[in-house]
Amino acid sequence: MSEIKSKGITRRAALGAGAAGVVAFSMPSIIRANERSLKVGVYGGYFKDSFDKHIFPGFTEATGIAVESVAEPTGEAWLVQLEQAARAKRAPADVSMMSQVAMLKGQKTDLWAALDLSKIPNSENLLGNFINKYPDGRVAGVGAVSWYVNLVSNTEVIKEEPTSWAAMWDAAREDQLGLLALVSNSFLLEVTAKTFLGGTQVLDTEEGILKAFDKLAEVKPNVRLWYRDEAQFEQGLKSGEIPMGQYYHDVTGLAIADGHPVRSTFPKEGGILDSGSWALSRASDKVEEAHIFMNYMSLPDVQSEMSRKVGTSPTVKRPLLNLTADEFASVSSEIDPIIPRYDMYQNRSDWLNQKWTELIVG
Numbered sequence: 470m471s472e473i474k475s476k477g478i479t480r481r482a483a484l485g486a487g488a489a490g491v492v493a494f495s496m497p498s499i500i501r502a503n504e505r506s507l508k509v510g511v512y513g514g515y516f517k518d519s520f521d522k523h524i525f526p527g528f529t530e531a532t533g534i535a536v537e538s539v540a541e542p543t544g545e546a547w548l549v550q551l552e553q554a555a556r557a558k559r560a561p562a563d564v565s566m567m568s569q570v571a572m573l574k575g576q577k578t579d580l581w582a583a584l585d586l587s588k589i590p591n592s593e594n595l596l597g598n599f600i601n602k603y604p605d606g607r608v609a610g611v612g613a614v615s616w617y618v619n620l621v622s623n624t625e626v627i628k629e630e631p632t633s634w635a636a637m638w639d640a641a642r643e644d645q646l647g648l649l650a651l652v653s654n655s656f657l658l659e660v661t662a663k664t665f666l667g668g669t670q671v672l673d674t675e676e677g678i679l680k681a682f683d684k685l686a687e688v689k690p691n692v693r694l695w696y697r698d699e700a701q702f703e704q705g706l707k708s709g710e711i712p713m714g715q716y717y718h719d720v721t722g723l724a725i726a727d728g729h730p731v732r733s734t735f736p737k738e739g740g741i742l743d744s745g746s747w748a749l750s751r752a753s754d755k756v757e758e759a760h761i762f763m764n765y766m767s768l769p770d771v772q773s774e775m776s777r778k779v780g781t782s783p784t785v786k787r788p789l790l791n792l793t794a795d796e797f798a799s800v801s802s803e804i805d806p807i808i809p810r811y812d813m814y815q816n817r818s819d820w821l822n823q824k825w826t827e828l829i830v831g
Contacts, residue, residue: 506535507758510547510562513540523778528765534758545571552578555752563753564762566613566745569811570653572601575748576609582749583607588760591767594785598808601746610746611763612784614775617718617801618649618656618741624730626712634664634736637713642691647702647714650695652825653818655715656741656809661685663738663807672810678817682828695830706731715741719781722799735802742782742806776800 509525511517517540525536539562541547548571554561555578567575575581583603586592592600592611599612620634626645637646649655661681662669671677693711696702703720705711707729718740721733747766749759765771769789775781776792782801783790790797814821 504535505533505758506537507564507755507762508537508539508560508562509762510539510541510565512566513542524771528762531765532761534761536762539565541565545574547571548574548580551575551750552580555580555750558752560750560752560754562750563755564747564749564759567610567748568745569601569743569809570814572610572746572748573811573815576603580748580751581609582751582753582756582759584609584611584749584763585760588757589764589767591764594767594769594772594789596784596786598742599744599746599784601748610748611767613745613747613766615742615744615782615784617735617782617806618715618743619718619721619733620736620740621706621714621716621721621731621733623706623709623712624732626709630732630734631713632734632737634660634738637691638688639691642713644691644693645712646688646692647694647696647705647711647716648688648692649715650697650830652821652829653814656743656807657685657715657829658682658813659807659810660715660738660741664736669807669810672813675817675820678813678821679824682824686828689829719800735804737804739804739806740802742808744784 509520511520517538521538525538529535541562542550547565548567550561551565552575572581581603584607586600586608589611595612599615600608601610603609620631620636622631624630636642637648648657652658658672658678658681659669661684662671662677665684666677666680672681694702694705694714699717699720702711702714702716703724706714706716706721707724709730716733718733718735721731724731725733747763749756753759767785769783769785770791772783772785773790773792776783776790777796783792783797787797787801787803792800
């Protein structure tokens with residue numbers, strides 16, 4: 470992360486800079502074809518700007534396929550737009566980067582075209598949890614990017630580095646924590662289950678989920694801020710006003726590089742590993758181009774470069790990366806991560822939100 474840190478670039482501001490030169494020679498089997506194109510939906514702002522500057526030109530150079538990028542709105546608004554357009558047999562984007570919850574919701578309406586992994590041979594590079602499948606086994610999406618939410622702390626206020634998520638429940642942390650405000654983005658039920666209840670499988674049932682809620686409720690006296698605005702917590706963490714909580718590992722790394730007294734810890738139970746997937750709208754007629762695109766994005770060299778420049782965690786297997794041990798350790802961990810139970814949020818959304826308000830943030 471040294472380069473991105475020194476430039477003070479935000480988490481999604483410089484994706485894949487320099488990757489084009491690396492990967493252009495990695496796909497000799499691609500047949501160049503002029504005047505081919507693909508619409509790709511990505512998160513807006515710096516993230517989209519970065520892809521436009523650094524990733525998409527290299528993809529076009531390697532494949533001859535031009536990219537028209539489309540800025541996705543936040544939340545689930547893009548999913549709704551894609552579904553409405555698909556019913557009209559239109560595709561505002563051929564390929565889109567989608568959250569895992571959105572992937573599951575899109576499966577309910579058969580929104581995602583089934584992918585042929587034989588046409589995405591680099592998908593073999595991906596870790597297993599980055600292949601998104603329909604219940605019947607069809608492939609709905611492949612891993613695009615991933616990132617960790619870790620246990621973070623201010624080194625001046627909390628001298629000894631914590632080793633477990635259980636530190637958040639410590640009575641010494643009263644009125645000191647900053648935690649994400651939503652049940653569906655904090656993944657604190659999973660943290661609680663992994664730390665105290667033997668694993669996230671306890672969340673298979675409502676009874677198990679209520680046990681997790683009860684244990685999580687015990688942390689409430691320690692919470693100073695339930696945050697939606699990342700900048701608000703980050704400032705409190707840097708100043709020591711809110712000296713512990715959960716936050717993005719890569720953004721915390723930028724703060725460290727800027728000289729702030731903060732640390733990001735991969736707890737013994739694992740950091741929270743969240744991700745987005747590439748998915749193809751069923752209304753798109755750019756099936757071949759989409760497969761070529763996903764194959765390109767699954768190259769280890771691309772993922773390695775994204776880790777260096779952005780601090781995102783690679784979606785491909787560790788031995789395939791050209792990252793040094795220090796480079797890998799700065800963005801990821803060999804500790805088994807906590808994988809969010811996206812199925813739970815899909816199947817019990819209203820009930821979870823109700824209980825979250827009643828028991829945790831109400």
